[in-house]
Amino acid sequence: MNPVATPYFFYGLAAVAVLSAIAVIMRRNPVHSAIALIFTLLSLAGLYLMLYAPFVAGVQIILYVGGIVVLFLFVIMLINIDSMQREYQFNKQWLVALLAAAGLGVLFVAVYVKGQAIFPQHAIRFVEEKNTQQVGKMLYVDYLLPFEIASLLLLVAIVGAVVMAKKRI
Amino acid sequence: MEITTLHYLVVAAALFIIGTVGVLTRRNVVIILMSIELILNAVNLNLVAFSRLYGLHGQVFSIFVITDAAAEAAVGLGILIAFFRNKETVNADEIDLLKF
Amino acid sequence: MLQNFLNYLNQNVTPGQAGAYIWVVIYILIIFAAVSVAVIAMNWLERKILAHMQVRLGPMRVGPHGLLQPFADALKLLLKEDIIPTGADKLVFWMAPVVVVLTAFTTYIVIPFGPTHAVTDMNIGILFMLGVASLGTLGIIMAGWASNSHYPLLGSLRSSAQMVSYEVAMGMAVVSAVLMTSLTGLGVYGIGGTGDTLGTLSMIEIVRAQMNQHVWFAFKFFPLGLLAFGIFAIAMVAETNRAPFDLPEAESELTAGFHTEYSGFRWSLFFLAEYAAMIAVSSIAVTLWLGGWLRPFPHWLGGDTWDTAFSFFPALTFFVLAGLTLRTTMRMPKHPYFKIQKTGLGVFGLLLGAIGLVLLAPPVRDRIQDIYWFTIKVAGFMYMYIWYRGTFPRYRFDQLMKLGWKFMIPAGIGVLIATALAGVL
Numbered sequence: 001m002n003p004v005a006t007p008y009f010f011y012g013l014a015a016v017a018v019l020s021a022i023a024v025i026m027r028r029n030p031v032h033s034a035i036a037l038i039f040t041l042l043s044l045a046g047l048y049l050m051l052y053a054p055f056v057a058g059v060q061i062i063l064y065v066g067g068i069v070v071l072f073l074f075v076i077m078l079i080n081i082d083s084m085q086r087e088y089q090f091n092k093q094w095l096v097a098l099l100a101a102a103g104l105g106v107l108f109v110a111v112y113v114k115g116q117a118i119f120p121q122h123a124i125r126f127v128e129e130k131n132t133q134q135v136g137k138m139l140y141v142d143y144l145l146p147f148e149i150a151s152l153l154l155l156v157a158i159v160g161a162v163v164m165a166k167k168r169i
Numbered sequence: 170m171e172i173t174t175l176h177y178l179v180v181a182a183a184l185f186i187i188g189t190v191g192v193l194t195r196r197n198v199v200i201i202l203m204s205i206e207l208i209l210n211a212v213n214l215n216l217v218a219f220s221r222l223y224g225l226h227g228q229v230f231s232i233f234v235i236t237d238a239a240a241e242a243a244v245g246l247g248i249l250i251a252f253f254r255n256k257e258t259v260n261a262d263e264i265d266l267l268k269f
Numbered sequence: 270m271l272q273n274f275l276n277y278l279n280q281n282v283t284p285g286q287a288g289a290y291i292w293v294v295i296y297i298l299i300i301f302a303a304v305s306v307a308v309i310a311m312n313w314l315e316r317k318i319l320a321h322m323q324v325r326l327g328p329m330r331v332g333p334h335g336l337l338q339p340f341a342d343a344l345k346l347l348l349k350e351d352i353i354p355t356g357a358d359k360l361v362f363w364m365a366p367v368v369v370v371l372t373a374f375t376t377y378i379v380i381p382f383g384p385t386h387a388v389t390d391m392n393i394g395i396l397f398m399l400g401v402a403s404l405g406t407l408g409i410i411m412a413g414w415a416s417n418s419h420y421p422l423l424g425s426l427r428s429s430a431q432m433v434s435y436e437v438a439m440g441m442a443v444v445s446a447v448l449m450t451s452l453t454g455l456g457v458y459g460i461g462g463t464g465d466t467l468g469t470l471s472m473i474e475i476v477r478a479q480m481n482q483h484v485w486f487a488f489k490f491f492p493l494g495l496l497a498f499g500i501f502a503i504a505m506v507a508e509t510n511r512a513p514f515d516l517p518e519a520e521s522e523l524t525a526g527f528h529t530e531y532s533g534f535r536w537s538l539f540f541l542a543e544y545a546a547m548i549a550v551s552s553i554a555v556t557l558w559l560g561g562w563l564r565p566f567p568h569w570l571g572g573d574t575w576d577t578a579f580s581f582f583p584a585l586t587f588f589v590l591a592g593l594t595l596r597t598t599m600r601m602p603k604h605p606y607f608k609i610q611k612t613g614l615g616v617f618g619l620l621l622g623a624i625g626l627v628l629l630a631p632p633v634r635d636r637i638q639d640i641y642w643f644t645i646k647v648a649g650f651m652y653m654y655i656w657y658r659g660t661f662p663r664y665r666f667d668q669l670m671k672l673g674w675k676f677m678i679p680a681g682i683g684v685l686i687a688t689a690l691a692g693v694l
Contacts, residue, residue: 004290010172014180021184021207025191030199031361031414037203038407040184044210047177053217056228056235058396060213063235066403068206068242070433073410075246076199077426079253090194091262097193101186108182112175131225131392133467138229150236157240164247167254 009050017043028089030076034069041065055132177218184211196260202245209238283473285378285389296388300377308544312339315655322659333614334597349533354417357530361415366531366538369408373542375401376549381473383562383639394472395443398553399436402508405546406432409527412539416530424526427666428510428517434673435507435514441681442501445688446557449486449494450478452692457484457491476561483568487558490691496684498558500677502653505550507673509543511654513661514669551650552643559646562639580634583641587625594618 016039023036041064048057139147184207191204213231220227253259277289284292313328313336320327328335353362379394381387391397406429413425451468454460469475479485487498507514517526528539555561564579595618601611628637664672 004288006172010176014176017180018183018187021187024203024207025187025195025200029358030197031358031411033200033203035361035364035411037206040207041210044214047180047214048217050172051177051217051221053220053228053231054391054393055396056213056217056231058393058400059232059235061400062396062403063239064206064210066400066406066436067433068239070403070406070410070429071242071246072199072203073407073414074426074429075250077410077414077422079250079259087196087260089196091196093193097190100193101190104182104186104189108178108185112178129392129471130467132396132470134225135228135232137467138225139232142226143229143233146233150233154236154240157243161243161247164244165250 006050009046013043013046013050016040017047030080031073034072034076037072038065038069041069053131055135174218174222177214181211181214181218184208184214196262198249198259198261198264199246201261202242202249205245206238206242209234281385283385283387283390285387285391293388296386297378300388301374304374304377304545304548305541307548308541309339309343311544311547311651312342314651315658318652318655319659322656333601333610333617336614336617343537346533346537351534352530352532354530356417358415358417361411365408365412365415366535366542367408368411369405369542370538370545372401372404372408373545373549376546379472380549380552381476381556381561382643384473384477386562386640387473390471390473393470395447395470395475395553395557398472398549399440399443402546402550403433403436405542406436408542412531413527416527418530421527421529424517424529428527431510431514431517431666431669431673432508434670435504435677438504438673438677438681439501439508441678441685442497442504443553443557445493445497445681445685446486446501447475448685448688448692449489450475453478453482454692455483457488472556472561476556476563479560480563480567485558485560485563490688493684493688493691494558496680497688498554500681500684501554501558504673504677505554506654506657507669509546509550511543511547512658513663516663516666516669547651547654548647551647551654554650555643555646562643564638564642580638581629583634583637584625584628586641586645587621587628591618591622591625594621 020036020039020043024033024040027033027036041060045057045060045065048054048060188204188207188211191207192201195201195204213234216227216231216234218227220231249259252264256264258264274289274291277284277287277292280287284290284296316338317327317335328338331338331341353359376398378388379391379397381390409425409432410429413421413423413428416422447468447470451466453466469478482489485494487494506512510517528536531539566575594614598611598614598618601607601614627633
């Protein structure tokens with residue numbers, strides 16, 4: 001299927017992603033930051049769809065937006081005190097942040113300019129109808145050990161989170 | 170103008186820089202954790218953008234990154250709740266004692 | 270241009286796959302109108318059926334036998350004053366019903382009403398539906414928080430905790446059904462197959478797999494398919510916050526829970542989203558376990574004569590409905606005050622009969638088959654929802670969470686492992 005209006009979709013989604021990310025770090029109210037994070041994650045899912053990765057987009061929507069942001073919102077509502085919002089929200093490290101941003105910017109520009117040679121010219125033709133099947137096959141054949149380790153990691157995270165949040169162990 | 174891989178990499182770089190500034194500048198630990206999620210998403214976008222050129226390995230790795238981000242967010246928020254129960258604050262610069 | 274437009278009718282893929290965007294828009298409009306009509310009908314049906322189960326009559330005054338009651342309700346809700354509580358966060362308060370309605374309606378993109386009657390057939394169909402259904406949880410959290418009042422906040426936190434817990438159980442049941450698509454044996458126990466192929470997450474392919482394997486997945490590997498179907502059926506009732514899992518929105522417990530502070534049109538958006546979500550998860554259950562658009566026994570009672578016999582069912586349904594309506598018209602009291610209601614009901618009965626006659630015509634008969642069987646199965650699920658509401662007492666919240674985490678999830682994992690073993694051994 002031929003994609004249609006690709007530059008419009010790309011610029012629109014990229015603009016929503018970057019503007020929502022700026023809103024995440026600038027808003028005083030943590031619930032507004034969480035909602036801006038939802039918009040960023042959803043626009044990133046759209047960008048994954050444009051990159052012919054529907055499975056990753058689906059996983060992003062279920063896990064990130066439907067799981068992690070819900071977790072954030074629960075915690076924000078459980079510990080939200082109104083007096084928190086009237087305090088000054090930014091620590092005084094804006095100079096360090098500016099230096100870090102400038103450093104990272106220079107680093108990225110250098111990498112992209114010097115590394116132009118390694119980008120292959122043509123994209124690989126993916127058969128889009130079989131994306132999930134191929135990713136699944138790769139997970140179970142090439143990457144079986146990381147898959148099992150990831151499941152152990154999730155088990156450890158569940159036990160750890162439950163123990164940390166209990167009132168009396 | 171044709172959208173090349175470089176466009177996606179620039180978006181990912183912008184998200185990474187915004188996430189880093191958020192981690193370094195905010196006091197509220199919950200917002201710091203959200204900025205870390207932004208950084209991880211920037212990495213994911215990079216991986217998926219390159220997987221278009223080099224094969225499906227990037228997408229598989231990005232699924233692992235999403236899984237790890239979920240585990241880390243859960244544990245981080247658990248630690249935050251445990252801390253909040255003791256000291257009643259979520260500002261990073263007020264969490265400065267090793268023992269109460 | 271017009272030729273391009275009409276070109277799609279000769280193809281046999283969904284409009285999304287064919288790239289015919291005007292047809293995509295037409296399908297979306299048809300689905301939107303159909304779901305709105307279905308929600309209106311569900312409103313009336315729920316009140317009447319609950320009333321008859323409780324040996325009373327339900328709405329009888331507004332139209333003949335209360336048929337115009339939903340329109341009166343809609344008019345009242347549209348004209349009510351729009352109250353926003355003081356101290357409520359206006360942006361989030363506005364956004365919450367919009368998010369809930371958007372996610373409830375976005376799931377209809379991939380629902381297959383027939384082999385080519387879907388808006389599009391995504392490769393990740395079922396994953397997309399589960400993901401967008403989990404986005405609805407966010408809308409409920411936003412609604413409870415933005416109301417700046419403790420009853421809605423408690424109700425929304427309880428409601429979203431319940432939805433998140435039962436999503437895991439739903440996911441386990443869905444994964445076991447998706448697993449069955451790749452085990453291509455024939456018949457109930459899947460023996461004598463053609464080797465295994467890759468499974469699929471796409472909704473249309475799941476129904477095709479049931480067609481190729483000559484069995485509905487609810488009856489495959491005999492107790493396992495039924496168990497997975499049962500787990501999904503219970504989890505979907507909990508997911509949509511309906512009885513007996515409706516503690517967060519029960520009037521006697523929490524004064525209507527997360528939508529307490531919403532009035533008028535905003536409340537009707539929540540109501541619309543709830544019924545649309547009910548129809549959407551019932552469609553998932555029908556597609557995954559009950560064979561989607563397939564008629565009963567497509568292979569056992571196969572052949573041309575059985576096909577034509579089954580193709581009379583749509584017209585038969587409408588004739589039965591028209592007969593019931595006309596019989597009720599005859600039995601209405603013979604007082605002159607009832608003349609308007611009698612004529613109204615008679616006209617409605619004649620309309621149903623006319624639709625039945627239209628469905629008898631052979632060209633319509635062939636095309637309407639798939640949509641009819643799908644709709645009848647989903648309508649069965651809707652009736653079961655109303656039946657549950659009239660029969661079961663409410664679960665207390667800790668009982669609900671205990672059921673979700675300590676029974677549904679282990680049962681789901683057990684069914685998944687047993688299905689995998691049964692398919693491979």
